[in-house]
Amino acid sequence: MGLRKRKAADAIKEAKKSVYGARLRNVPSSPRKMRLVVDMIRGVEVFKALGILKFSNKEASRKVEKLLRSAIANWEQKNERKAEAGELFVKTVFVDAAPMLKRMRPAPQGRGYRIRKRSNHVTIFVDTINNNND
Numbered sequence: 182m183g184l185r186k187r188k189a190a191d192a193i194k195e196a197k198k199s200v201y202g203a204r205l206r207n208v209p210s211s212p213r214k215m216r217l218v219v220d221m222i223r224g225v226e227v228f229k230a231l232g233i234l235k236f237s238n239k240e241a242s243r244k245v246e247k248l249l250r251s252a253i254a255n256w257e258q259k260n261e262r263k264a265e266a267g268e269l270f271v272k273t274v275f276v277d278a279a280p281m282l283k284r285m286r287p288a289p290q291g292r293g294y295r296i297r298k299r300s301n302h303v304t305i306f307v308d309t310i311n312n313n314n315d
Contacts, residue, residue: 274305
């Protein structure tokens with residue numbers, strides 16, 4: 182690796198040290214359904230967001246709840262202390278489309294209808310409230 186690339190890689194590595202998050206990949210539900218759940222918790226304090234997800238009746242909320250707990254644990258691991266109520270909030274959360282499984286379904290008169298089984302990737306970043314004001 183050349184000097185220029187090494188410096189760029191070190192700068193990216195330093196920037197990632199102050200970012201706390203988690204990523205869930207290849208979730209077998211459509212991105213549209215997942216975005217409905219994710220939109221409920223964007224910008225909300227993490228323990229309030231866990232409550233929202235716990236009592237949501239959407240299937241996707243169970244997976245997002247587990248992912249949010251993982252992001253909180255990652256923050257606690259990097260900062261070497263426990264998260265307190267009112268300290269952390271969901272800074273960024275987004276859903277990207279993942280590869281689609283394409284299948285065929287038998288249809289009348291010898292035709293075949295295309296089925297697209299969608300999946301998605303979810304990414305959550307948490308941050309402390311006082312860091313947001315800087």
